[in-house]
Amino acid sequence: MAEINREDVAHLARLAHIDMSSEELDRMAGELAVIVDSIKSVSEVAGDDVPATSHPIPLSNVYRDDVVGETLSNEEALAGAPDNADGRFRVPAILDGE
Template sequence: MSEITPDLVRHLGVLARIKLTDDEVTQLTGQLDAIVDNIAKVSEVATADVAATSHPIPLSNVFRPDEVGQTLTLEQTLQNAPDAADGRFRVTAILGEEQ
């Protein structure tokens, strides 16, 4: 017994705001039904003693720990800036140009 019907596919299309042609509904009905059947087959063999995995290979964090190091002074930070004011980078306004 098929769980996915053309009416269900049309309804899903309306919910997703996707306009589907009759050919697309027919094609998607078969494809979605196959997906649901395959998920059911996997569910049959999945047992509680098999742990769920998000990745087939165990992963480990390769990043170094965050440590506070030497930082630039405000003067060093702004020394090569094309324009600075009040201890900040000064840039031209860009908001509102294309509105």
């Protein structure tokens, strides 16, 4: 079993500003010990010949040509707007000032 005890959990809880009851500290110490043991067992199996992975399948980017397609005119874009002014969408101000 991993070397994680109640005092370690209490120390981490204090650092994280988490209030934990005595029962929670005991339970969490056991749960963290199981997690650390599980990680240890995986680390033992993964030797130097096993490359580290961040994703189970290879990822690749799919690129396409950036081609301008059909676009709306300014008038068409503003046609459904609830409010517009000077060829722009008009929205309520969210900041003081302008």
